[in-house]
Structure formats: C-alpha cells, structure tokens
Amino acid sequence: MQPALILVSEEHGDLLLDEFGRYARDYDLHVAGSCAEALAVTEEIRAAGGTVALYVAESVLPDASILEAFAKWREVVPTARRVIAAHFERFLVDAPGLRAGMAKGKYDAYLLMPRGQRDEEFHNAITDLLSDWGSTVADPEVVSVKIVSPVRDGLTLAIRDFLDRMGMPSGVYAPDSEVGERIRALLPDDAAYPLVYAMNRTPVAATSVRDVARAIFGAPTALDLETVVDVAVVGGGPAGLATAVYAASEGLSTVVLEAEAVGGQAGTSSMIRNYLGFPRGISGMRLAQRARNQALRFGTQFFTGLLVEDLRPGRDGEPHVVCTDGGEVRARSVVIASGVAYRKLRVEPVEELVGLGVYYGAAMTAAREMEDQDVYVVGGGNSAGQAAVHLARFARSVTILVRRPDLAETMSSYLLGEIEYNPRIQVRTCTTVVDGGGDGHLQWLGLLDVETGEQTRVPAYGLFLLLGADPNCDWLPDSVARDERGFVLTGRDVPRHRWTDELPPPNLATTVPGIFAAGDIRAGSMKRVAAASGEGASVVPLVHTWLGTL
Template identity: 50%
Template sequence: DGSRLPLVITPDGTALVEPEDAELAARVGLATTPTADFYDLVVVGGGPAGLGAAVYGASEGLRTVLVERSATGGQAGQSSRIENYLGFPDGVSGSQLTERARRQAARFGAEILTAREVTGLEVNGAARTVLFSDGSAVSAHSVILATGVSYRQLDAPGLAGLTGCGVFYGSALTEASACQGHNVYIVGGANSAGQAALYLARGAKSVTLLVRGPSLSASMSHYLVQQIEDAPNVFVRTGTVLDAAHGSEHLEQLTLRDVASGHTELVDAHWLFVFIGAAPLTGWLEGTVLRDGRGFIMAGPDLTPDGRPPADWDLDRPPYHLETNVPGVFVAGDARSESAKRVASAVGEGAMAVMLVHRYLEQS
C-alpha cells in the first residue's frame, strides 16, 4: 500500500518489508556474523585504511576480521575517479580500487562483516572488545580504528527538504546520467569536488564550482586545478557561498551570495552536489579513546607533547606512532588527527598499523 517501504523481493519469492540492513545483507550472501569469538586483530571500518590493514594483517598470519557498518570502500569507494594513486597512470574509479582490495583481503583469509554497526570499545585485561549495536561483541588482542569520516551537511534554508531530490552529498556517480544536458552546481574546493566536477562535465551542459575562498590552489591538487582550467564547460566562482535552495518536489533554483560584496543572485539549478569536508565517525569512542577538539583520534606523538605518557598509560614505553591512549588500539586513515586525507596515505597507515600490531603482540 506504499506506507511501509522499502519492499524487497528475494529471488526465491520471499517478501522483506522494511528489512534491517543486516537482514538484507545476509539475504544477498554477505557475512554479518563473526565465525569466532576471539581474533588477533579487529579492523573497524572498510575504507582504504581498513582494507589495507585487513590485507596486510591477514597476509601476515593474523586472524583478522574487518567490520563495516554499510559497504566496503568508504568515501574513496564513491569517488568517480582517482588519478594520483600509485600504479594507475590512467586513473581508476574508487569502486574498482576498493573492490579489488576487498577481494584481496578475502583471498588472504580476512573475514569481512558488513551491516554491523560498532557502538563501543572495552578493555578487558589483555583483550580489546568491540561492541555491536545488537548487543553482541567480538574480542581480539588488538584493534585498528579505521572508521573514516562522513560528509558534513550544509546548513542553508531549503537544502534539508531537497536532499535526494536534486541535492546530494558526496558521490556523483549514481546521479551522473540524470545530469545529462543540465547545469550542475558543486559546493566545495577540495579534491573530491574537483573529481566530481570533471566526471559530471562529461555529460552536463555546464558544471559550476562554488568556492568560498579566493582560489582552488590552496585546497585542491595541482593536476586537478589544471584539468578544471582546461575543461570548457567547468566554471569556478570563487568568493561565493550558497545561501538557500528553492524547489517544491525537486531542486529548481539556488540563491548565491558574493562573500565580499554581499550581493545575492538567483540561478536556475536542478542538481547540486556538496563537498564541504567531513566529520570523523568517532562518537562511539567517547570516554575510551582520546580525541582532539574536532573528534579526530589522537595517536603516537600527539599523545605525548610534553614528553610524558597520557593519563592511565601503564606501560614503560610511549605509545607507538599510530597507537592511541589505549595500548593495542591503533588508528589509521582519515579518522586520525592531522591525517593526510589521501587514499595512498590511508592504505599506508593501514599497513603500518599492522606492523605496529605485530610489535605490540611480541611485547605483550
């Protein structure tokens, strides 16, 4: 009757009404339950850092399980094209890169659990226990936190009601075909915004980047800036912010404001993509793992600015480079305070964290 959606019909004819993510994942053959109660390593998060950690952990003999709340790939998996990743001179889509990494981790024997939301972390003697939203848990000698970040929401009148109806956060892949021949606007001046602009420009009539700052060079890689300058249908409006979105059932117009003069302009627009940075997914670590003022996880030297170990640190050594204030719990990728926010560095940190896990286990 349309009042209870989504309705999913499985190949055997079973009707699932408003299924939970875990139920749907299990129906399509994805693993959602760990096969053991205890592992050498639990990796939380399935983006490049988590997948890198799973590949290196499993390939080096650690009993490894990776836990992901939705699908592996993270934000990188939604990127339309990554051109500066080592070994791919012609570029590669984020989904291709991360799917290869997922298969690689599975081939080495890492368990990959999807549709499992992690809600807490406990220290139980030598064990580190990861708690799930359904009340279950899994324990290990060590944990690597690779939870990544989520897209920040733009707070402007009219946007909330039009999200999904012409207004999108992050990935431009799924909506690209619908933008054919239309004028598209993108808010943001970092690499993800530039990659999306070039991807959408293949079919869109025009793509306009709205950038608050005076230029792209401060926040975007040089190669992307050059490609945007060379693209005939990609335009950049610096010193411009979005004041409001207008439309009834779909986005129809945007109100733009010049930062310097305060002058506003109403433009016709049916598609808007927002890339204004991201916030770390670390709220569930409150009271356990130290974070900075923005919620990013602190590790290594950041924990010992005065040369003294963090409070409650009971080992006779300082934390390892990617180790948090909880011994045996490490962080890798975008969730780490002052991280590079690049796919290559995230993968490298995942591998490095595994090396430090080995060192921790040898000394435990």
C-alpha cells in the same frame, strides 16, 4: 543497438579494425579516415539511438590535430573514452607534445598501436577503459540486484548508489512488470517499496540502505560468539582495506565492519589519476573492490551496513568488544579506520531535499540523472574536483562553488588542469549556498557572494556537497584520546600526561593498549588515499607486536 567503437586513422584503419575484431560481438565497430568523417559517423549513430563508448585514433589526422579532434568529439559525446593509438613510427616522436594533454583530461590513454597478434598490454588498457565506461555510463547488461519500486525516490537512488559502490550492477523495475510481479510474489502483499532482490538471497522490503547491506552481506551474529578474532577493523575505506589485506595475508584472523559501502569516501571518486601504479587512473569503486577481493582471498570477513555504537576496551588480557547495531565482535586488537563524514551544509531548505537533487558526496549513480541539467558542486578538495569532472560527462553545466578565492591551495594540479580545460565546468569563488528549494526536487539555489554580500538565485537540478571532514568516532570511549575536533590522537600527538612510563605510544597506537588508528580518522593524517593505504599497511606490524605480548 550495441554501443560503438570508432577507429580513426587515415592509413591504418584496416589494421585497427582487424585488431579490434575481438570486440565485434559486443560493440559495433566503425572506421573513419579523418576527424570530420568520425563526426559524421557519430551523428549517424546518435540519430539511430545509439551511443559511442570509445574513440581510438592515430596521433596524426589529416584534417585536425588529434587534441582538436578529441575536443570536437567530446562536445558531441562527452561520456565516450578517448585513446591515442600511435603507429610505431610516430610513437616516440609525438609523445612529448601529447602526454601533457592526458594529464589535463583531454584524452584517456596514449598507447602504441599493436604490431602483431595478442598484444594483451594494449587490450588491457582498452578493456579497462570500456569497463570504466560501462560502470559509470551505460545501463548494466548483467544485473546482480533487482529493485522493484513505482518511483525513483531518494531511498531507491541511495540503494542503487550503495550497490554501484559495492560493484554490484542493479536495475529498477516497475511493480507491474514481469520482474516486479515475480519478486512481489516472494514477499507479503503489504510489503512496502522498494523491494530488493539479490541473487541467491531472500528479498527484502528495504526501509534503509543498511537493510539491503545486511540482507546481502550478513551481520556479525554470523560469527561464532565464542570466537575471538585477532583484528577487528572499523571502517572499510583505504586504510581499513589495507589493514585487512596485510593482516589477513600474514595469517591474522580479520573482520572488517563498515557502516556504508566498502571504499568509504574514496569509493565515491569517479577517477583517481594520481594513485601509484595506475597510469590511466582508477575509479574509487574499482580500487576498493580490488582491495576487498584481495582481502577476501586471504580470509578477511566483511560486514557492511553496520553502525558501530560502542567499543568496550578489554582489561587484564580480556578481548576488546566492538558493539554494532547488528551484533558484537570480540577482538584481541582493534584498528579504528572509520574515516570522516562530509560536513553538513546546515541550510534547512536544502537539507530537506537530500536525496531529491541534493547529495552528500559524489553520488555516482545520481550523476546519470543529471543529463542536460545545471549542476553545482560545493567543495574545494580533490573529491569535489573529481565529482565535477565526472558530472560534466552528463550535465549541461557544472559550477564548482568554493568559499576561498581560488582552488589552488586545496586541489591537486592535475585536477585544476582538467577543470580549466573542460568547457562545461566553471568555478565560482567566494561563494556559498544560503538557500534553495523546489517542488519535490531541487529546482533552484540561493548563492551568496561572501565578499560583496550580494545574493543571487540560480536554477539548479543537482547539488553535490563535498564540504570537508568531520570524524566518525562518537562511539569511542573516553579512554581513547582525541583532539578538540574529535580526531583520534596517536603516538607523540598523545598528551604527555597520558604517556606510559614517560614514553609515548607507538606511532599509530592510541592511549588504549591494543587499539590503533589509521587513515583520515587519525589526528594529523594527510587525508589522501595513498597516505591512508600506507597507514593501514604500517599498523599491522604494531598489531603483531601487541599480539605477541598477550
């Protein structure tokens, strides 16, 4: 059964149906004249085993305000996207009273109803929303990577999460299925599960996510060992991606090394609504993959699943050498953009269930497994807020746990508004996780009220930990100065005794000539996606200047 699009209008239903005719091949189109009629259509679809991908409604309905209607439909199908298509006679009149609701997540887009054929601006918004729905909710129709496993264990889920973040839809198949037997025949009989087969690649028996990343995307040994690249970027988050785009577009040979999925922590964000130029928001995965494709277009080489273990600074004009667990890269300049890792909870019974109901980061793939369950998110930053909003599309309840007395100090206003509006999300302040357990999967958590000392036990099927930042730079040599927390020092933050000729390094330069830092790894950085992207772009002129001295 095809997913449904429900078009709701008292007077212009035929116009909307005609306009949405281009989607009839892939979606079932339904027209309703009121909020109540749309609810009835929804219940019929659900009773037949179907689902609703998108509601498109006029700004005025006969039996409810449009925001009340969206709230009612959301209770029934929380995963559906919601759009107002205002008739041109109402578009300017209704906009002031409705746009604030979009900022609070009450709906996804406010559009002008098409007035003629080929209104591609309108349909660009619709296809963006349907694409977002398809990548986060629906099982993929087109599978790029096939995974064979008898169980949905932590490793299988981690592999799917990596593939989702890389924009590669995947499917899981039983060993005795037709697909499973075909892939098993390509590997030795004793190959351990999970087996992973990507299109036009040799299948692999994966023992880690990195095995899959290397099998699909290669290792630095694929480079000519005699080649010295202009720029080696360590880290594929927003800062590293921006560096790659601007460096490669200006003719510099550029290599990006990423230990996990391209996008870094930002790539796990379900929806970033305050990134410049995306009025309807964009998922971290899509932002990262668009940037990656842009960098590829200019000639950047990407290697994922590779852990950088050492950096040997060049001396007397020799290139720097970036050493990974899969090979070495020699580069005239290095940009450290390895970002940060989520701080560990360090509650042993909970740590033992990582991958089995407990996840560090948003774990977008795991969100689908939380349907009708009670879920907890630990963290007070924007990443935690975005994770909670996304999980609320699936889970019965989502509780944000934060040690502080409120979220206002650490979370953006637009997210606070979304959280306050969403009836499935509650915030529990002054609370930490001190215990947890379950039989092979998380089943309960022990919570501590830090003000009263009272400890309670609550049922929980999922725990998502977004606990703040620890730098990813233990691999750096001592010659690269860092602060007491381990973040890289640049520019005037470098201690005066390490300046050269009484002058500090340039703003994004480290204490080693030709080695730079950008994004969250840098001491004093803002820890925002846009700020990291800006630093990644800003470091390229400094690289040019350095290369001009060689």
